[in-house]
Amino acid sequence: MAHGGGARQVKLDRESELRIEVGNDAPLKLRLLNGTAEIFGTELPPDFWLTFPPRLKFAVFTWNGATIEMDGSTETDYTADETPNISYVNVHAVLEERRHRAKPLPPDDPNSQGPRVIVVGPTDSGKSTLSKMLLSWAAKKGWKPTFVDLDIGQGAITIPGCIAATPIEMPIDPVEGIPLDIPLVYFYGHTTPSNNVDLYKVLVKELAQVVERQISGNAESRASGMVINTMGWIEGQGYELLLHAIDTFNANVVLVLGQEKLWSMIRNVLKNKPGVDVVKLQKSGGVVSRNAKFRQKSRSHRIREYFYGLANDLSPHSNIANFSDFSVFRIGGGPQAPRSALPIGAEPAADPLRLAPVNINRDLLHTILAVSFAKEPDQIISSNVAGFVFVTDVDIQRKTITYLAPSAGELPSKYLIAGTVTWLET
Amino acid sequence: MLSVRASPSPSGFVFDCRLNGGAIGRKDEGPNYDCLRKRYFDGSHKGPGLGLGFDTTTCVAPACHNNRSNGGLEHQRPRGAYGKDGSRVAQFQSEANRNLGSHYPPQQACPIMPFQMPFVVTRISVPSSTSSVDSQSLMPVPSVDSRPHVNMHNSSPPAPTVHSTLSMQQNQRNQGPFIVKQAMPLLPPGPPPYPQDILPVQNPYPVASSNQPGISAYSGLITSLLAQGLISVTNQTPPQVSLGVEFKAYPLKVRHESVITALYGDLPGQCTTCGRRFKCQEEHSKHMDWHVTKNCMSKSRKLKPSRKWFVNMSLWFIAAEALCTNAAPKFMSAETTVEKKNSDEEVAIPAEEDQTSCVLCRECFDDFYSHEREEWMYKDAVYLNAPEGSTEGMDRSKLGPIVHAKCRQEGSQRKRLRRS
Numbered sequence: 001m002a003h004g005g006g007a008r009q010v011k012l013d014r015e016s017e018l019r020i021e022v023g024n025d026a027p028l029k030l031r032l033l034n035g036t037a038e039i040f041g042t043e044l045p046p047d048f049w050l051t052f053p054p055r056l057k058f059a060v061f062t063w064n065g066a067t068i069e070m071d072g073s074t075e076t077d078y079t080a081d082e083t084p085n086i087s088y089v090n091v092h093a094v095l096e097e098r099r100h101r102a103k104p105l106p107p108d109d110p111n112s113q114g115p116r117v118i119v120v121g122p123t124d125s126g127k128s129t130l131s132k133m134l135l136s137w138a139a140k141k142g143w144k145p146t147f148v149d150l151d152i153g154q155g156a157i158t159i160p161g162c163i164a165a166t167p168i169e170m171p172i173d174p175v176e177g178i179p180l181d182i183p184l185v186y187f188y189g190h191t192t193p194s195n196n197v198d199l200y201k202v203l204v205k206e207l208a209q210v211v212e213r214q215i216s217g218n219a220e221s222r223a224s225g226m227v228i229n230t231m232g233w234i235e236g237q238g239y240e241l242l243l244h245a246i247d248t249f250n251a252n253v254v255l256v257l258g259q260e261k262l263w264s265m266i267r268n269v270l271k272n273k274p275g276v277d278v279v280k281l282q283k284s285g286g287v288v289s290r291n292a293k294f295r296q297k298s299r300s301h302r303i304r305e306y307f308y309g310l311a312n313d314l315s316p317h318s319n320i321a322n323f324s325d326f327s328v329f330r331i332g333g334g335p336q337a338p339r340s341a342l343p344i345g346a347e348p349a350a351d352p353l354r355l356a357p358v359n360i361n362r363d364l365l366h367t368i369l370a371v372s373f374a375k376e377p378d379q380i381i382s383s384n385v386a387g388f389v390f391v392t393d394v395d396i397q398r399k400t401i402t403y404l405a406p407s408a409g410e411l412p413s414k415y416l417i418a419g420t421v422t423w424l425e426t
Numbered sequence: 427m428l429s430v431r432a433s434p435s436p437s438g439f440v441f442d443c444r445l446n447g448g449a450i451g452r453k454d455e456g457p458n459y460d461c462l463r464k465r466y467f468d469g470s471h472k473g474p475g476l477g478l479g480f481d482t483t484t485c486v487a488p489a490c491h492n493n494r495s496n497g498g499l500e501h502q503r504p505r506g507a508y509g510k511d512g513s514r515v516a517q518f519q520s521e522a523n524r525n526l527g528s529h530y531p532p533q534q535a536c537p538i539m540p541f542q543m544p545f546v547v548t549r550i551s552v553p554s555s556t557s558s559v560d561s562q563s564l565m566p567v568p569s570v571d572s573r574p575h576v577n578m579h580n581s582s583p584p585a586p587t588v589h590s591t592l593s594m595q596q597n598q599r600n601q602g603p604f605i606v607k608q609a610m611p612l613l614p615p616g617p618p619p620y621p622q623d624i625l626p627v628q629n630p631y632p633v634a635s636s637n638q639p640g641i642s643a644y645s646g647l648i649t650s651l652l653a654q655g656l657i658s659v660t661n662q663t664p665p666q667v668s669l670g671v672e673f674k675a676y677p678l679k680v681r682h683e684s685v686i687t688a689l690y691g692d693l694p695g696q697c698t699t700c701g702r703r704f705k706c707q708e709e710h711s712k713h714m715d716w717h718v719t720k721n722c723m724s725k726s727r728k729l730k731p732s733r734k735w736f737v738n739m740s741l742w743f744i745a746a747e748a749l750c751t752n753a754a755p756k757f758m759s760a761e762t763t764v765e766k767k768n769s770d771e772e773v774a775i776p777a778e779e780d781q782t783s784c785v786l787c788r789e790c791f792d793d794f795y796s797h798e799r800e801e802w803m804y805k806d807a808v809y810l811n812a813p814e815g816s817t818e819g820m821d822r823s824k825l826g827p828i829v830h831a832k833c834r835q836e837g838s839q840r841k842r843l844r845r846s
Contacts, residue, residue, distance in 0.1 A: 015681070036690060042701070043689075043690075043696075043701040043702070043703065044701050045696070045697065045698055045699060045700055045701035046696070046698065046701070047698075048698065048699065048701070063686045063690070064686075086678075086679060086680070086681050087678040087679050089685055089686070089689070090678045090679075090680075090682065090685060091673070091678065092685070093682065093685040093688070094670070094671060094672070094673055096688070097670060097671045098671050101671055137689060140689055140693070140702070140703060141688070141689070141693075142705070142709075144749065144750045158736075167746050167749050167750055169749050169750075170702060171702065173700075180733070180736075181745070181788065182736075182737055182742055182745040182746060182749065183736055184736075184739070184742050184746075185736055210739065210742075213743075214742075214743060214746050214747070217747065218746075218747055218750045218751060220750045220751060221746070221750045224750075253673075277672075277673050279673050279678075281678075306733065307733070309733070313730060313731075314730060314731060314732055314733050315729065315730040315731070315732050316732060316733070317732065371735070373738045373739065383739075384736070384738070384739055384742070385736065386735040386736050386738070387733070387735045387736055406732055406733035406734070406735065407732035407733060407734060407735065408732065409780075412735050412738075
């Protein structure tokens with residue numbers, strides 16, 4: 001399975017795939033020698049070496065057979081001939097028909113809305129992979145679907161702890177991932193929604209409103225529709241949040257991956273809602289389950305990627321600022337009344353949407369702060385963010401804060417949002 | 427005179443097609459494809475000394491290999507750059523030369539006879555005897571919708587593979603007339619190929635007009651081959667089974683060939699750099715321009731770039747809208763005509779190192795040195811939030827990002843249209 005390196009060829013039969021995990025230390029080079037093949041819906045150029053960074057997991061799939069050449073070491077590489085890709089591409093074909101149906105219709109026609117697909121399922125069921133496939137196939141056919149990522153745990157668009165949306169205009173680059181040219185990003189600040197369920201809902205609603213406004217004004221976007229990726233939390237409150245997302249984005253196609261129970265639950269809830277399809281799909285055998293440690297590691301990589309780029313090709317800038325240059329806020333939480341000060345039996349309850357100023361002190365060390373576009377503090381919750389800074393030092397004596405920013409120059413705003421996302425630069 | 431020869435080579439069978447004599451006319455192919463063509467052609471020339479000769483396999487396939495393998499194993503993309511004079515073609519060309527190795531001279535680089543073949547050769551095998559083909563019989567050119575697939579079949583010997591990556595031909599416009607006098611396919615027996623080995627020998631895009639002399643000549647060849655029973659034509663229009671708009675209507679687990687074809691065969695042109703497919707040449711050409719722009723951006727950076735801040739909400743709307751409407755038709759109203767008049771005047775603003783491309787269309791600005799102002803300027807550029815008239819002395823931070831004048835105009839037009 002693992003391979004130490006050296007060039008070798010792999011012949012793939014029709015409808016089979018080569019599943020690869022790049023080795024830990026060096027990139028892997030790969031090219032398509034003959035036939036046609038795709039990586040999560042994005043076709044490979046013929047006879048062209050592509051370089052995949054260490055640890056990347058991906059699969060090269062072929063509809064009609066292909067020969068692949070690899071050069072470099074892998075942690076894992078094996079060929080699998082059972083994939084759910086046929087049902088995935090058939091889903092794409094139905095979505096495609098709906099886009100064609102929607103395009104010529106006037107906006108007031110109920111069918112003028114292209115497919116709004118929401119992908120749900122437990123963790124490690126391949127949700128983000130299926131999302132990418134559907135987006136890439138749609139973009140290949142010239143559509144401009146909007147990708148909405150509600151997965152605060154991993155974050156396919158930007159760092160963990162955020163929800164975001166971006167229009168997709170071309171198949172997703174198998175190496176670089178979702179393009180970061182124009183993402184619309186909201187900072188939730190935690191990697192699990194249970195920290196502040198209300199805030200999560202508010203942000204999902206904000207994001208949905210903005211996307212709705214963009215889509216409604218543009219026939220191309222409207223017909224292209226959306227693909228919405230969700231969290232793997234499907235029990236209890238997580239399930240409520242899924243229903244909330246389906247409702248808020250007016251999803252009309254719910255794709256349920258890898259869990260019969262979830263499918264029947266959602267189908268039952270939505271059976272009275274006309275025009276919503278709940279479709280059950282198999283998960284791919286190529287999906288590897290990741291433990292908590294792996295998830296933590298991959299979050300850390302995502303943050304590193306934000307500042308330094310996937311292949312260390314970006315240069316962030318370190319800056320020093322005075323405490324007075326910024327106002328840092330935290331949403332929800334805040335100082336709570338001690339239990340002893342409350343009437344007997346009462347639980348301390350903080351307003352989950354309360355905006356609390358944060359004193360700059362050593363507690364902020366190694367945290368990620370989001371830079372809000374808000375003009376006034378009371379707009380912070382409803383504002384998208386310009387990006388993130390990483391606090392590398394806090395000097396209480398001098399009242400200065402040292403931070404890493406993605407680029408040089410002043411921050412776009414003085415309002416920063418703190419959460420619980422931390423990072424240890426490695 | 428066109429002769430088609432096939433001979434075994436280490437990499438398979440080689441078709442050697444030569445055109446002698448001066449019957450070939452090259453037409454101007456328009457400016458759109460210049461840079462592209464240079465790239466393909468620079469690397470592909472292996473002139474036999476006959477000004478108009480072309481040697482499909484030997485000049486194409488190895489050159490393409492060189493292109494890639496020379497660059498080592500890196501993920502290479504074509505590079506190009508805007509010159510200070512705004513001519514990106516020239517730089518692109520020299521860049522391409524560097525990529526391809528300097529032994530390919532740039533200027534004599536177009537010996538290939540560009541052509542369009544409205545058919546796909548899917549299988550070829552020919553009896554061991556030589557056949558000559560009379561070109562006098564021409565058949566009507568197939569129309570766009572019914573591109574026939576030509577199966578040249580014969581039970582024995584097994585079909586050899588046509589190993590030619592005709593990438594450059596994918597980018598050619600139709601060309602002048604040439605005369606086919608004789609074609610002598612001679613294919614010795616060889617091992618059977620992988621089915622996917624067989625590359626379509628074609629210009630991938632459907633032909634818009636049927637009165638193209640180049641096609642006629644090919645049609646003639648095909649007709650002759652047909653007449654002699656060497657090939658057969660099957661109309662391979664896949665049955666267009668629409669899956670419909672309902673998920674329940676059919677089993678999801680069954681492969682529908684039309685679904686796969688829609689993602690591959692229906693998009694005949696392919697970018698050899700990133701694998702993207704295109705339905706028509708215009709899209710393909712636009713895409714190659716995008717590669718040039720992208721490379722221009724990466725080249726204009728001196729050091730490692732930094733990640734930019736995400737755009738604010740209003741810019742996001744403008745950018746998302748621009749991205750989603752770039753294929754939409756342009757509207758011209760009386761109001762915009764007036765605006766156009768104004769924008770015809772030279773607009774330029776001082777160049778800024780922090781911003782080298784338009785935030786709306788993401789294309790690089792053309793810069794030039796203004797002797798009047800003694801500084802570098804961006805041509806046809808304005809500040810997004812600048813009011814009409816001069817912006818001299820205004821606070822730079824209030825003016826917003828730099829955009830192309832035409833992009834700002836298009837943005838405001840759309841806004842107006844939406845309001846009305």
